[in-house]
Amino acid sequence: MRPESPVCPSLVAWGNAWLSGHVGLDEAADHVEAAGGPAVAGDVPLRKYLANLRAEGLSELRLALPAPGDPLGLSGPPPFNSAAVDAGQAAIAVLADRNLGLVPHPDRRGSSYVGVRLEVHDAGPVRHDLPSLAEAERELSGAMSAAIEALSSVDGPAQDRPEGPARGGELAPGYPGRAHRVSALATRLAVVLRVADERGLTSGQVAVRGAALRELDRAVRRALVAAHHAIFEPVRSP
Numbered sequence: 661m662r663p664e665s666p667v668c669p670s671l672v673a674w675g676n677a678w679l680s681g682h683v684g685l686d687e688a689a690d691h692v693e694a695a696g697g698p699a700v701a702g703d704v705p706l707r708k709y710l711a712n713l714r715a716e717g718l719s720e721l722r723l724a725l726p727a728p729g730d731p732l733g734l735s736g737p738p739p740f741n742s743a744a745v746d747a748g749q750a751a752i753a754v755l756a757d758r759n760l761g762l763v764p765h766p767d768r769r770g771s772s773y774v775g776v777r778l779e780v781h782d783a784g785p786v787r788h789d790l791p792s793l794a795e796a797e798r799e800l801s802g803a804m805s806a807a808i809e810a811l812s813s814v815d816g817p818a819q820d821r822p823e824g825p826a827r828g829g830e831l832a833p834g835y836p837g838r839a840h841r842v843s844a845l846a847t848r849l850a851v852v853l854r855v856a857d858e859r860g861l862t863s864g865q866v867a868v869r870g871a872a873l874r875e876l877d878r879a880v881r882r883a884l885v886a887a888h889h890a891i892f893e894p895v896r897s898p
Contacts, residue, residue, distance in 0.1 A: 666830075667696040667764045667776050668723060668749040672888045673832045675710065675721040675751075680891055682834035685710060691832070697775035701762060706778075717756030722786060723888040724750040724761075725881040732881050735784035743781060752783050759783040793893060796879075796886035797842050803879035804849065807872040835891050843887035846880045853877050 674688035689707045693699050701709040710718070724733030726745045733752070734741045740761040744750035753760040761783035767775040791799065831840050853873060 668751045670695040671751045672721045672723040676891045677832035677834045680834050699776040701778040702780055713753055718753055720754045720892055722752040723885050725885055733885055735787045740781035740783050791882050791886050793839055793886045793890045796883040800879045800883040803876045807876040839887040839890035842883050846883035849880050
């Protein structure tokens with residue numbers, strides 16, 4: 661499963677909208693499967709698996725978007741962390757007495773069936789050092805400005821614009837407007853990061869560009885995680 665796949669972001673966004681009463685289970689599962697195809701957790705269809713988890717006390721879903729050296733959203737154990745880093749994403753189901761980590765993999769059966777298999781792991785406690793939506797939005801704005809300034813001084817071959825709409829940043833009903841805005845911006849920037857190309861640059865230009873893009877990548881991932889958790893953030897008065 662490629663890190664840019666929207667499977668886990670969709671699962672977290674629509675799963676949380678279902679858990680908070682804004683959509684039904686069928687609608688939530690339909691949106692998740694629209695992102696990656698028919699989904700199973702282990703060998704259990706997604707709808708049944710989510711219903712079973714709710715009966716066991718499922719209260720929320722958390723998003724992890726780790727990268728090598730930056731285990732964003734992960735708190736162990738090592739087998740789960742390793743699988744999530746390899747996939748570039750994971751969802752964490754928070755239950756009454758334990759947490760489960762869900763890592764997506766392509767599920768191909770025969771020549772025509774393509775779906776998603778969620779590999780289930782034991783997961784550690786929810787991390788409380790993740791940024792709030794406001795913090796993540798400030799970091800994203802700062803990283804975007806720094807990247808524009810750094811890249812404006814790097815001459816190189818023109819790059820193709822990404823084609824088609826950015827996917828994976830669409831939140832579900834029940835999320836605050838600010839979360840929708842931050843997620844949409846972060847998703848567009850993630851597309852830009854994916855098409856960034858260093859061909860034709862000197863080693864010095866590559867170093868400047870690489871540092872700027874790494875910082876922007878970190879800010880994008882933190883913004884997406886914060887936006888997908890914002891449905892449970894307390895509402896603050898202006």
